[in-house]
Structures are given as C-alpha cells and as structure tokens.
Amino acid sequence: MFWKSLFSKRFSDKQLDAELRFHIDEVTEANIAAGMTPEEARRRALIEFGGPLQMREELRDVHRVAILDHTIANAKAAFRFMRKSPSFSLTVILTLALGIGANSAVFSAIDAILLRPLPYPDGDRLMRLTQSSYTKGGQWGFVAPVRLQDWNRMASTFAAITGYYTQNESETTGAVPEKLTRALVAPRFLQVMGVSPILGRDFTPDEERFGGPDAVLISERYWRIRFGADPNIVGKRLRLSGYSNTIVGVMAASFLFPDRDVDLWSSVPMDAPYAQSRESTWFTAIGRLRPGVTTAQAKADMSTVQSRLGRAFPKPDADLLVTVQPLKEITVGGVRRSLWVLYGSVSLLLLVACTNIAALLLSRAATRQHEVAIRFSLGASRASVVLQLLTEALALSLAGAALGLAVANGAAQAFRMLAKDLPRLEEIHLDGSLVLYTLASAVAVTLLCALFPALQATRHGLSGSLAHSGRTQVSGRNPLHFVLVGVQVALAVALLTGAGLLLRSFQALGQVAPGFDASHVLTLRISAGYGETADMKRLKQRIDGTIDGLRAVPGVADAAVSTGLPGVPDEYGPDLKLTEGGADPSRAIVAESRFVSPGYFSTLRIPLLAGEICRDSGGPLGVVVNRSFAAAYLAGLPVVGRHLQIPSNSFVPPAEIRGIVGDARENGLNAAPGPTVYWCFGGGDPDPHFLIRTYSEPMALAHALRRKVREISPSRSVFDLMPLEQHLSDAFAENRMRTILLSFFAITAVLLASIGLYGTLSYFVNLRRRETGLRLALGALRGQILRRFLLQGLGISALGCIAGVALAVAFTRVLAGMLYGVSRSDPATWSGVVLVTIAVALVASLVPAVRAARVEPMQVLREE
C-alpha cells in the first residue's frame, strides 16, 4: 500500500544505504588487495560507484508507488486548470453546489427523519399500542388505566408498557399565568423510553400512588428559560394550576417526548378511585419490546392477552382489538412518501446538473485535443491521461460538494420554515454521515459526468494527433452533445410536470368551498386540566361564561367552542346508534362526532337546512346532523325528532336530532365531507378551541380577547391564538413544502437545461463559424443560417420533450396519492409544460442562432 511506502521511507533508506555501503566496502577491499593504499582504494571505489546519493534516489523511485506521485501531479494540474479557466470552473462548481447541495439537503432530512432510529436507546424497540373496536372498527386508541396495567402485567413480549396524555396548563407563580404543556405519564414511563433525568431522579413509587406527593420532571428548555438553569433546582417547588409540585428532576434537551412542546412530566396515580373504569379512554400506550422480539410476535402476544382480558371482563374488553405498531412508523410514516418523492426529484435535478457538466466537459475536451495529443506524444498512457482528466473533474466536484455542504447545512432551517410540524425536525443537522454522503455524491458525479468525456477525449490517442494543430476539426457529426441536451430537457420536463400537478392541486385546494367560512375567525385556547371534568357543572359554567364574555368584547360578532378545529382532522368517531333505527337497520353507523356549543354554526356560517339549531341550556341533550348523515342513514325518513346514542359511553345520554345543517369539510379541505354528528355540548371538554368571529381583521382583537380572558379567569393562560385560516394553512404545511420544493427543483432543472442547450448550441455555432462564413460568402441568406441553428435547438428540445413526457408518466405515478382535484393526466398541466419547455428552448436557441447569422463572411475568411 502506498502509505506504507511513504511511512517506512526512513527505514528503507537505511536498508538501501546498507546495501550500497556493502558494495563499496567490498570494492575497497578488492582494491586494497590489488595493492592500493586504503585511502586510494576507497576513493576509487566511490568514483567507480558514482554518487551514492543519486543512486539512492534512483532506487527509491523504483519503490515509490507511481499512483501517489501521479495523483499529486494530477491534483496540481487540476488546480492549474481551475486557475487557468475560472469562468468554466465557476460554472461547474456552482452548478454542482446547487445539485449536490440540494440533494444532500433532502438526504439530511431523509436520514434524520426516516433512516435513523428514534433518538432513544434501542428506539426501534418502542411500540405504540392502540385499542379498537371489533364490531365498529372505530379506532379510539386511548387506553384505560386499568387495562394499561393489565397489559403491562400480562404481556410477555414487552419489557414494560406505559402511557401518557398531555394537557395545557398554567403556571401561576409569575405576574401573568403562563401556559405549560404537561405530559401525564403512567408508571414506567422513563423505563420504557430508556432515558434518565440529567439532573435529579425518576418518580418514586410513593409519588405514583394516589394521594402521594406531587412531583414533576421539567424539560431542559423550561429549566433554562424559567429557572436560568439553576443547578440546585431539584427540590424546589412549582405552582401549577393552583397546586404546588416538587421538581424532582430535569430531562435532557434532546428528550422531546411526547412532542416538542412538552414542558413537564408528572405521574398519574393508577390506583386513584376515578381511574378504575375499564370504559375510560385516557392513555396513548407505548411499550418497549424485549430484546429480539419481532413486531409480529408482539402482535400475537397482545391478541392473546386481550382475548384473556375479554374472558375476564367481557363487557368492554371482549370487543377490543389491540394493534401494535412501531413508534417510529407512527411518528414519521406520514411524511415518508413526501420525502422520498422529494429525494427522487432532487436526484433527477442532480442528474440534470451532471448531464449539463458532462456536455460542458465534452466541449472542453474538444478544445483540449491538442494538449491531449501532446501528452500522448510525450509517452503518456491513455489511462494516465484519463486519470488526469478525471482528477480535474474531481477537483471541481469536490469544490462543488464543499459549497453544497454549506447549502445542505442551511437545509434544516429551510425545512423548519417550510414545514414546522415535520416530525423529528430538530434532529436534522450536519454530521459525519451527511459529509460522507456529500463526498460520495461528488465522487459519483465525477464518474458519471467526467468519465465518458475523458474517454472520448482520449479516444484518438496519438492518431488524433498534432497534425491538426491549431485548427479544430469541423464535424457536424457529434450527436453526443445533443443527446446530453435532450436528456436534460427530458429530465426537466418530468420534474416540471410533477411540480405542475402539485401546483394545480394546491390551486384546486384553494378553490374548494369548505362549507364553512373561515375568514374573520380567530381561534384561541385557554389552559385547563382534565381533572376539571370531575365537576361537569362547574366546567360547563366556566366555558359558557367565557363564551359569553368573549362575545361581549367590542368587535366580536359571535363566539363558540368546539372539541376539534373545523377543517383540521380530528377523527373522533365513537360507535353510534339510532334509537329508533335507521333507513337500513343492518347498516352500522360510521360518522364523526364533534362536540360544539350552539353558536358554532352561526360563528362558522354553516347553514341550517331543516329543523333548528339545538340549544345547550341544561335541557335534554340535542344533536344536529349534517346533510350527508341524513342522506346516508335516514334517507326518506323524518330526521328531526329521532334520537342518537353512543352505546359505549354511558356518560352521554341519548340525544334528540334537532336539525340538519349543510355539509362542511370538517376533516380537512382535501377530504370530502362525511356523515357528521354535532353534539350540542360545549362544556364537556376543559380545553376546547374557542372560535370567535370578528367584524374586522381578527388579529386586531387579540389583545382585547386576552384581556377579557384574564378578567374572567385570572389564573389561566391563553395560547394558540391565531386566525382559523392559519390553522387551515398549517394543516397543509407538508403539502406546501413538497409543492414549493418540487417547484424549486423543477425551475432549477429548466434553467440548467436551457443553459445546457444555449451552451451546446453556442459551442457548435463557434465551431462552424468558418463554415457559416463560407456559406454566407457563397450566397446563403442570413435567415437560412438562423433557421438552421434554431431548428437544430428546437428539434433536440422537441425530442427531449417527447422523452420527458414518457418519463413524466412514470414520475407522476408516484404523485398519485398527493394530488387533489386534478388528475394525473390533467391536460392543462401537460400542455402547459410542453409550451413552457418549447418557449424556453426557443429563447435559449435564438441567441446563438442570431449570433451565427451575424457572422461577417469577410472577417471569417480573413482569419484563415
């Protein structure tokens, strides 16, 4: 290996010296034997030998590995080359910086979000457990405390199972109540996550018991912001929603579970009297598999456990089905397609950049034929010339990659701006694997775009030869350049089509009539704990009082509450039953339930179609159904006056259907409205969304509304105060991110392809200057010359376009699930793409074609 010969140089120098010395000594001795004096003998021996130093150098050369020397020489040559042609080098470096940088940026997201395990020890062993109903299929997911404990005790494939839920509360020590997100966790939480506090300790069994001391763990961020990273924080007290808690520990900054907003964790007493119902739905359950257990084994185990529970507690448990899914899948599964599509697109972009550079290098190689011929004539082998050309390209792509790394480094920032809800966003950063990936890209790019031009340049060997000397051979038969341009156009067309379809779906989303009016609606939430549901009467009073108070603020037209935001998926669908039966008794009712205050419909301007809006004034519970519900389950029957009930929830009495309202896209603007039941019960949720219709710009009332809430509930904090339209827009953040990024990639690809077309055509125009001049001198019209070059450019673009359309058919197939309101074969998009491509090709070809037509024949001929 060459480094060995480098590092053992000293040692082998000694050996060389010893070997030579032996020779000199022997000759000296022979000379002495022949009768010379020792001095004379030695002198003659040295003379005969001729400079031992020079000899040593020669011997060392024999041993040195040639590649290393060549590499250094090639690298030197590459830097000379870069210095000598700065504009060419800069073009290549910038193109690659963009191509490699964008590619590495998307890769950094893929790596952080999809490839790496969750940032907990053995994160791949963490599973999410959900329960769903056999008969109805409706998935609630949330698990009763007693069942969670049963699962933990009975499941043999899990090391431990725990659970959590979060609520937004207020810290009331300061002058203004401050909103905090608290995760309430079942025992074993830290054990399952596999983490320990960086300061302090986990909860003690005593603190997990009902009536035990109140203890909280706080997040590193909260520790820093609220307590100035006080090292003696453990043991201090924190007043939360009126209760005093002891801080027992601080979690690491990287521990952001269940979500990045969490400020503190406290334990839920599983032995509390109110926690004993098997019907309650509290916890999101997570478990840690024992080492070596597969997901399939865990699933089988959990279904055995649940069927045993079903025999012991037939009432709710027999109907339940347990699903086990990797926590990582739950966390990142939703963005997988998007990210891979982006990665595919950005790789196409890199390919366009590569092709562009290959064409540049090819033109470059033609002008360097002379230099290559000289190298050959001086005895260089083809391999060594190819190696030199490759080294030049590698130097350029390494420089491009270094710049690209800087681009990729800013990527996390860009992703944060484009989609702040992207999971694991905080884990995207520059690290060793990204550097490695970028370097690998640089090498791959070099081979991809420089190998062929290098082989092409050295194809003729000596025969290509010095004979041509300064003259460049005029040869129109070099289709390779144009193939490369065609490939660029084809790739750009594919990307452009994808981006076009995404843009069109975004446009279609904007034109959707959602069935409710989101403009001039402000939303806010007020901190509260689930504990308040213990006194429903008081809770309802508070909510109603707050609605009335908000409605009284000047500038407010109407106000209401809802458990879920309109237009944002909520997916609460408990089993429903029509007490008097439906149109088709055999048909199970699948409908979404939303709990709203009666003002909801006027606030959101959802029209009443029949009956009346239910009242929420302490009388019997009323519901309003939407038109889809009435059409699906009560077709041809009188709707108003019938009763609906939730059989599995004994807290909710049967409710009378009081009216029918219009369909609204409650579950997202991109989802057609389904059957929906509005339960006129605004006081059931301690922490609902307040919806406030304003007369003017909604955010202008923010201050007044905050003040009003302070007045009504001084110890609570207001949070998530923003226009409803903002929520709707946030719901499409991921969609918007991929649309923006893909459009950016497509535009870049089109630009690169047009530069490629322009460059190649210019090159040929230059190459044919003499021929053009001659033609003009012989009477050709300038228009003919112009048309000829123009048609050449347009022709190759048209061919590229056709290939691109074929490519786009394949590419858009992966977009199928991401499109809304536009089909994959949307004629407007496809024809638009073709038109844009031809228009860009026209512009890119026109400039060199005009230049060709302006050639002065006399001048050209005089240059001869």
Next chain:
Amino acid sequence: MSTDKSDLLQGTLDMLILKVVALGPVHGYGISLRIRQISKDVLQVQQGSLYPALHRLEKRGWLAAEWGESETGRQARFYRLSPRGRKQLTAEESSWRRLAEAIGLVLDTAV
C-alpha cells in the same frame, strides 16, 4: 582496459542478472563480479544500472531478497530467484536465443 568491453544491449541486463542469481543466492557485488568473470571481462555492469535493475526485479516479484552474512563477514543483501523469476528467465532465454540465431542467420549470409 576499456577497449574490449561491450555495452549491454538494452533489456539484456535483467536476463543476465536472473541467470546469475539462478546459480544460487548472491549479493549485488557478487553479481557484478560473476558477470565479469563469466563473460571473461567482456561485460562489465555499471553499479548505476545494477542496483536499480535488482530493485526493479525484486519489485516485480522475480527476485526475493534477504539480509545475510557475506564471505567477508559483512551484512549483505542476498538475492534469490523466485519461481516466477525462474519462469521469466526461461522465457527470456529462449527469446534471446531465437533473436541471436536470427541475427546470426542474417550475418552469415554470404555477400
């Protein structure tokens, strides 16, 4: 002394070295002595070409070298023919003989 000495034809030095080494392990000085003796002082190898040639042959794997004690009791580097070197020697010998024979035929032609 220098009148009846011939320069070696390019490429033949390697063959001569291989041949001498084939007789048994020998150091560089020994090789130059042997070539001179066997050729009856006609062929004299310059040290300036001997040692690079030895190292080149060693690098190609035709010779193997190790340190040992010379007849005069000094540490010297002894060269030995490797199996690949033996093969190479056979090939070179036969091609040389063919060449010499061909040249002889040309020269023997009566004018």
